[in-house]
Amino acid sequence: MDIDFSEINYLKDPAWQDLHADYEQFLLSMTGPTVIDVSGKDQQKCRVFTTLLHGNEPSGIIAMHRYLTEVLPEDKPTTNLRFIICSVEAAASKPLFSQRFIKGGIDINRCFGRDCSFECQDVGQTGYCQRASLIEQAIREVTPEMVIDLHNSSSSGPTFAVSSVVTTETLSLASLFCQTLILSDLNMGSIMEQNFDCPFITIECGGCQDEQAHEIAFSGISQVAQCGNIGYIHQEKPVEVIYRPLRLQLKPEIKLSYAQHDEGYSGVTLKDNIECFNFGSAHQDDMIGWIDGNGLDNLQLIDKSGKNVLDQYFYARENQLVCLHNLRLFKATTNKNTAINDCLFYVVKLSSPEI
Known part of the structure; x- marks a missing residue:
């Protein structure tokens, strides 16, 4: 056009x-x-x-x-x-x-x-x-x-x-x-x-x-x-x-899938009901998806200074992507194009803010 x-x-x-x-x-x-x-x-x-x-x-x-x-x-x-x-x-x-x-x-x-x-x-x-x-x-x-x-x-x-x-x-x-x-x-x-x-x-x-x-x-x-x-x-x-929310993003060229159970896909797989977290909290130790053998290296959570602070919010439990703290998620989506080209979702810790 x-x-x-x-x-x-x-x-x-x-x-x-x-x-x-x-x-x-x-x-x-x-x-x-x-x-x-x-x-x-x-x-x-x-x-x-x-x-x-x-x-x-x-x-x-x-x-x-x-x-x-x-x-x-x-x-x-x-x-x-x-x-x-x-x-x-x-x-x-x-x-x-x-x-x-x-x-x-x-x-x-x-x-x-x-x-x-x-x-x-x-x-x-x-x-x-x-x-x-x-x-x-x-x-x-x-x-x-x-x-x-x-x-x-x-x-x-x-x-x-x-x-x-x-x-x-x-x-x-x-x-x-x-x-x-x-x-x-x-x-x-x-x-x-x-x-x-x-x-x-x-x-x-x-x-x-x-x-x-x-x-x-x-x-x-x-x-x-x-x-x-x-x-x-x-x-x-x-x-x-x-x-101060941060944007959880895939690293370049990482594949994204959605599933109800672990299907063994490469890259990152989010739970197919990820949108439900838009209406409430994701609790500490809640599992929100699965990651392949590259683990957390599939993802990035960049703060204002340009540092990847992913490990301050999530951890890997075997091949599961798990919340390290109680978190609030915004704009979680199963729209793959938006998730890949923009972000998987916005996230903040549910704790006292540093003002």
């Missing part, structure tokens, strides 16, 4: 004809990343939502389209709103919302704040960094008072927020979507790591095929659009803060 990475489209106060009959037709009507501006009561302020950085995470665009067609005609937002729809080509690939990024491409949410020209030029992928720069520019040009990046997990799981800081504003915004905020200091080249001089949170709305995830995204957008002051939102329920 030929992509014009220099293109970004702008649409202001769209009419119903622009939005089409449903979100799928609306998606297919776009020729590339699209910015939708909505005029609010206070036009001196702007709140920004980004969505579809990954083409297989539809809750954001579903919720955004519903807000624009159902709520906006009856109720003008408190401030201007800007919706930025990013990886349109990946989302529109058949079947819709099945591709994280197009074949031969790379994850754009690893391209922010980086000069990828040298790193990517040999494989013709510099365009993704160019697009990331355009998206970043589209955020900065409105000097937003907040940014929310809407995502889905590949598999079912509870909604949670992620931020690089914990403040009154980030906790307040998170409370409109969920009751858990993860403080992350990982450096992956994500949009959330960039400094926009305003509160920024990522919302993992839940599983990409879960209707409840779409509903959470819609409810959150609607509440953010109407709240008077994002720094003083009344929180009906407290938001739990979880500190």
Whole structure:
């Protein structure tokens, strides 16, 4: 697929004809990343939502389209709103919302704040960094008072927020979507790591095929659009803060399988019900999978300093992969492509954080 990475489209106060009959037709009507501006009561302020950085995470665009067609005609937002729809080509690939990024491409949410020209030029992928720069520019040009990046997990799981800081504003915004905020200091080249001089949170709305995830995204957008002051939102329920997750990853060229029992596969085999850990804890000495003769050398868990700290979280019991401590897992998935190209899951120790 030929992509014009220099293109970004702008649409202001769209009419119903622009939005089409449903979100799928609306998606297919776009020729590339699209910015939708909505005029609010206070036009001196702007709140920004980004969505579809990954083409297989539809809750954001579903919720955004519903807000624009159902709520906006009856109720003008408190401030201007800007919706930025990013990886349109990946989302529109058949079947819709099945591709994280197009074949031969790379994850754009690893391209922010980086000069990828040298790193990517040999494989013709510099365009993704160019697009990331355009998206970043589209955020900065409105000097937003907040940014929310809407995502889905590949598999079912509870909604949670992620931020690089914990403040009154980030906790307040998170409370409109969920009751858990993860403080992350990982450096992956994500949009959330960039400094926009305003509160920024990522919302993992839940599983990409879960209707409840779409509903959470819609409810959150609607509440953010109407709240008077994002720094003083009344929180009906407290938001739990979880500190500094790490990403469990396969080392390059290691094979991944899923099974109910040990089948003797090479590489790493995770239990086929690994997603269940998204809803609770993995306890000390719990077995979550199997490893071949290379043992823990199949895996890596890299901390902020670049050190592999895998043996501080897991150990090998014969050929089993076992939890060394009580752990909390996030975004565990049986989607093999996501697990191989991104990570098996995020993990934190269930102990007092080092602040």
